[in-house]
Amino acid sequence: MITGYTGTAVRDAEQPLLEAGRGPELMAKAAYGLANAVAWRLRESGGTYGSSIVLLIGPGNNGGDALYAATLLLNRGVRATAVLVADRAHQEALTSFRLAGGRILKLDGRHEECLAVALSADLVIDGILGIGARGGLRGELAGFVERLAEHAPAVIACDLPSGLDADSGAVSGPLLAALETVTFGAIKTGLLLPPGEEFCGELSQIDLGLELGDAELRRLDEHDIVDHWPWPHRVDHKYSRGVLGVVAGSNAYPGAAHLALRGALSAGTGMIRYLGPADPPPEVVRGASTVAANRVQAWLVGPGVVEDEAQQRRCLDALRSGLPVVADAGALSLLPRELGPNIVLTPHAGELATLLSGLGDRTERTDVERQPLRHAKRAVELTGATVLLKGATTIVVGPDGQVYSQSEGTPWLATAGSGDTLAGIIGTLLASGVEPALAAAMAASVHGRAGVLASQGGPIAASDIATAVPRVLGELSCLA
Numbered sequence: 001m002i003t004g005y006t007g008t009a010v011r012d013a014e015q016p017l018l019e020a021g022r023g024p025e026l027m028a029k030a031a032y033g034l035a036n037a038v039a040w041r042l043r044e045s046g047g048t049y050g051s052s053i054v055l056l057i058g059p060g061n062n063g064g065d066a067l068y069a070a071t072l073l074l075n076r077g078v079r080a081t082a083v084l085v086a087d088r089a090h091q092e093a094l095t096s097f098r099l100a101g102g103r104i105l106k107l108d109g110r111h112e113e114c115l116a117v118a119l120s121a122d123l124v125i126d127g128i129l130g131i132g133a134r135g136g137l138r139g140e141l142a143g144f145v146e147r148l149a150e151h152a153p154a155v156i157a158c159d160l161p162s163g164l165d166a167d168s169g170a171v172s173g174p175l176l177a178a179l180e181t182v183t184f185g186a187i188k189t190g191l192l193l194p195p196g197e198e199f200c201g202e203l204s205q206i207d208l209g210l211e212l213g214d215a216e217l218r219r220l221d222e223h224d225i226v227d228h229w230p231w232p233h234r235v236d237h238k239y240s241r242g243v244l245g246v247v248a249g250s251n252a253y254p255g256a257a258h259l260a261l262r263g264a265l266s267a268g269t270g271m272i273r274y275l276g277p278a279d280p281p282p283e284v285v286r287g288a289s290t291v292a293a294n295r296v297q298a299w300l301v302g303p304g305v306v307e308d309e310a311q312q313r314r315c316l317d318a319l320r321s322g323l324p325v326v327a328d329a330g331a332l333s334l335l336p337r338e339l340g341p342n343i344v345l346t347p348h349a350g351e352l353a354t355l356l357s358g359l360g361d362r363t364e365r366t367d368v369e370r371q372p373l374r375h376a377k378r379a380v381e382l383t384g385a386t387v388l389l390k391g392a393t394t395i396v397v398g399p400d401g402q403v404y405s406q407s408e409g410t411p412w413l414a415t416a417g418s419g420d421t422l423a424g425i426i427g428t429l430l431a432s433g434v435e436p437a438l439a440a441a442m443a444a445s446v447h448g449r450a451g452v453l454a455s456q457g458g459p460i461a462a463s464d465i466a467t468a469v470p471r472v473l474g475e476l477s478c479l480a
């Protein structure tokens, strides 16, 4: 499992060590880790000796880390130029950099020269701002970084890409996209959240021995899925594995029901009872026409439910049944005021904006895209439900504050019906008794992996995702 911590949590954890006078030791560890990562990259592109790096140095400790790292690299034969982008820089680090033979330039009014130097280097180290940043890059510096970014230089970010909000992943103003981000003490939540995560490249973490509390955010890996997936036991039967009720499809949209049902079947449900006008596949049992008359452990409601009163009534009945429910697509506009934590809402950014606006928080889709975690948390606050916000990175927020961020997918998953398949997988997990936020996060992970497996780099249709899910689970089960 990958865990993410806020900048504040990292600062709090560092505080006792700083008070004990161990600040320089922490910075030395950070610099050593960064220097190794840079040396590794330089070796990949031809060797460290005689290669050149340019450091963009801001006013704080982030610049200090980069300068100390460069000092170590100067001693290994790397040529290094520091471009000071602020009116001050970490003095001790600057002195040791200078003494080791580093060249120093000031950005102040010399953009052309600094740009040319940066573009001639093998690597650029972004040591402008770290967790002390407030907002994006400003003024002259923003203009310089914007111009540099247009040339897409090879960048390693020190702690985080400068201008990215360490907590939310929000991006305001220009940012240098990194090949790699070498982060210190703990992975900051903003490095695991859109939109900032797209700028981080590969993530590596340098351990500083900090005593951290509970993580703010989790990203499940394959071992977590193996540990928590409801693998069937030898003596299980279809009822003990969980029965899922599905209210999906309408006369106008029968296809969504098929994809949701295929998603649920692909994840290994014990049994499905289907309510709606579509012709279900042979593995699916037709349920009684009312929700109350069906014995199930969980409901999946909403895919393809449009302008169909009978289906809408069933969705509402399921949402009020007290059972775990995954509410997708059409069901998101039918929600009763009071929802419990065992209701999983699965909006994409546009649907979340509509949902929040309907609850009195006027929100545009672009607001959600700029700060997805914040808006997903707000929806949890307003509804009491568990929220899964779909996207290239899918965010899950549970009512107890647990946050998951899963990013296994491929852009080929952005195809009509893909979300119906995901809802089906969540439904199966809920029916098996998996706790809602964990069920949503595991489903997002498996859905993403299935997309990658089905795609092999090429296009896929939504039904291909369901076809690939059993193979993904088969491969994962081998890790158990």
Ligand SMILES: NC(=O)C1=CN([C@@H]2O[C@H](COP(=O)(O)OP(=O)(O)OC[C@H]3O[C@@H](n4cnc5c(N)ncnc54)[C@H](OP(=O)(O)O)[C@@H]3O)[C@@H](O)[C@H]2O)[C@@H](O)CC1
Residues within 6 Å of the ligand: 014, 018, 023, 026, 027, 028, 030, 058, 059, 060, 061, 062, 063, 065, 128, 129, 130, 131, 132, 133, 134, 135, 136, 137, 138, 158, 159, 184
């Ligand atoms: N603490 C530790 O033990 C360890 C910390 N470590 C390292 O320290 C980093 C944090 O260092 P830090 O606190 O000095 O903050 P950092 O981000 O370098 O600079 C903040 C300065 O920038 C300025 N500024 C702010 N926003 C701005 C903006 N938008 N645009 C322009 N300027 C802006 C602001 O100045 P002001 O505007 O207030 O004058 C402020 O003074 C951390 O990320 C990690 O790399 C490691 O060495 C391990 C041990």
Ligand SMILES: Nc1ncnc2c1ncn2[C@@H]1O[C@H](COP(=O)(O)OP(=O)(O)O)[C@@H](O)[C@H]1O
Residues within 6 Å of the ligand: 329, 348, 390, 391, 392, 393, 394, 409, 410, 411, 412, 413, 414, 415, 416, 417, 418, 419, 420, 421, 422, 447
């Ligand atoms: N760029 C992307 N990269 C990875 N996954 C994506 C991307 N865009 C969308 N997805 C995933 O594809 C699915 C799309 O769901 P949704 O928008 O509800 O589609 P539909 O309503 O047509 O079924 C979601 O699971 C989402 O996370």
Ligand SMILES: [K+]
Residues within 6 Å of the ligand: 062, 126, 127, 128, 129, 130, 157, 158, 159, 160, 161, 162
């Ligand atoms: K940085």
